[in-house]
Amino acid sequence: MKWRSLEESHPSSDVRPLREIFAERKELIAKYVPAETQAIHAQTVAELKARQLSATILPVGAKAPDFELQDHNGTPVNSSALRAKGPLVLCFIRGRWCPFCVGQMEAINLILPQIEKAGATLVAISPQTVKQSFFMHDQHKVRFPLLSDVGNRLARQFGLTYRVPPAQEAVYRRAFVNLPFTNGDDSWELPIPATYIVDRDGTILYASADEDYTQRPEPMEVVRACQGL
Secondary structure (H helix, E strand, C coil), rough: CCCCCCCCCCCCCCCEEECCHHHHHHHHCCCCCCCCHHHHHHHHHHHHHHCCCHHHHCCCCCCCCCCCCEEECEEEEEHHHCCCCCCEEEECCCCCCCCHHHHHHHHHHHHHHHHHHHHCEEEECCCCCCHHHHHHHHHCCCCCEEEEEEHHHCCCCCCCEEEEEEEHHHHHHHHHCHHHHHHCCCCCEECCEEEEEEECCCCCEEEEECCCCCCCCCCCHHHHHCCCC
């Protein structure tokens, strides 16, 4: 179970803006996904926006929680050690089954050298298991760590989590998006996608989150934010 890229034997080289890549994927979804299924996803996004989750996330100026999570190889990764090197970029994603998460990760792959040149370190965080993160890292040739946030414990501290509503859960089950298997728990809980930049002392310098999982910051926006630190 995964979103297949057009080419997986080599890292993606699609240099278009992320909004154009996402627009193309939305067109494919509009063409091939039943209208009633699209309506359920749209209703879920509308309900999340009504709850204004993105307005209650940890904001710029707040202190980010410390963490230690396993990467895609099962190696513990400590946030304090990462921040000691410089600013830390955190990308919260839903999982390897999400075409928009895959598109975002492939786009960030291309600008990773610029983030590192700015002195920052990048990691992506999802509730999927270490094994699922390994598959994603391998299949999409990701060049940065994918961390497993078991039970969305860290995402919850950032204010990002929600429970998949029953109608959308039914859609996912029919599409073989088995979150209990992928994430290793029965919570059916996901994070809204979010990107943070955290300073050496743990202060949040940049925060972007959206209840609409098809909306993510442009990778170059993240690069410019790192360069401006």
